Amino acid sequence: MNTETVTGTSVEILRYAAFTSDPAGGNPAGVVLDAAPLDEAEMLAVAAGVGYSETAFITAGDEASRRFRLRFFSPLAEVAFCGHATVATAVALAERLGPGEMMFDTPVGEIRVATAVDGAGAVRATLTSAPTRSRPAEDAELDAALAALGWAREDLDPSLPPHVAFGGNEHLVVAAGSRARLADLTYDFDALADVMRSHGWTTVQLVWRENELLFHARDPFPVGGVVEDPATGAAAAALGGYLRTIGQVRRAAISIRQGEDMGRPSDLLIDVDPADARVRVTGQAVVMP
Known part of the structure; x- marks a missing residue:
């Protein structure tokens, strides 16, 4: 401190x-x-x-x-x-x-x-989000975002359609078709910031689904003056709401691994109830030296 x-x-x-x-x-x-x-x-x-x-x-x-x-x-x-x-x-x-x-x-x-405090003395926190919502991304807004990212539609996972999801803030959710596509993130900072400001998005939630219980995520945040967030709780809540909206919640607990490509690995756990628009997001926090 x-x-x-x-x-x-x-x-x-x-x-x-x-x-x-x-x-x-x-x-x-x-x-x-x-x-x-x-x-x-x-x-x-x-x-x-x-x-x-x-x-x-x-x-x-x-x-x-x-x-x-x-x-x-x-x-x-x-x-x-x-x-x-x-x-x-x-x-x-x-x-x-x-x-x-x-x-x-x-x-x-x-x-x-x-x-709560776990057996090792670490404090874990679980936040309950504001009610989430999600809608399909429009072609024009998606194309503008992909152009700034340097991605093509062929790079995307067709089983996870692009959406704009809310979990306290608006986020564009885009699913990569491969882990390699997610790892290769070199985008036009100013262009993406302009697109995000024009639509009121806080981050772009880029994900790759390893399996139904594990997602990998990256979150460009140029509108905040930051190239990328290593862990984004609001976007995690939005992702949970998105999965609920598209009917792809199979189990309650879903892990999100973020920050790995930045060298700051982060672990977020989301609990999605198909009958509840709110999403619970759990993680630890520790004092930095």
Whole structure:
């Protein structure tokens, strides 16, 4: 952790790696547990200084009821919801208040998180997403995204049609036909950012299905000023909602392996109930040195 001064206000910033048990893996997130003195411009300045894809800020809360108001900022703008920063914040609070349930009031509504300590003493957090939804991607928006990615329609998995899915944010979901296609990701940063801004997408969720219980994922995030996210909880929730919508949920627990091609492997577990539009996303978070 460290303390920084923003326009005369000292702010303690915690740094966690989410969706991993190894500080060298996962997705780094900044966490500010007391952001009440900060305005939007100051929170954005802190997030830009931290430099991670997102930093979470608790702007109000009550420890007795374990209910907190939570906002998220990338280095460039406020983000409506961020799964990995939510998990990091929940773990940070559980380490201080003890495990149990907590509620976060976010720009996308109430997000309930359950935290528990496993036999090795590690804290795991399970967030319940906002209700998910998914629709087929339109030809024009898909073609623009594929052109920016340098992908062709022939590169895609025909059994997993491209969709735009919501799990707190909008994400374009595109399934690669092979692991090699997913691994070869060199895209036009500015072009993809322009496409995403025009459609209001937060990330592009690129996946490859190894089997019905294991997906590999990569998430370009140029609209946040980041080439790629090594773990994306909101996109994981959106993927669960997408699979529910297209009728391809065979079992409740699905593993997502992300960040491997970046050298920051991450493990996310999603629990999808065919009768519930919400998706539960589980992972660990650990303090970064």
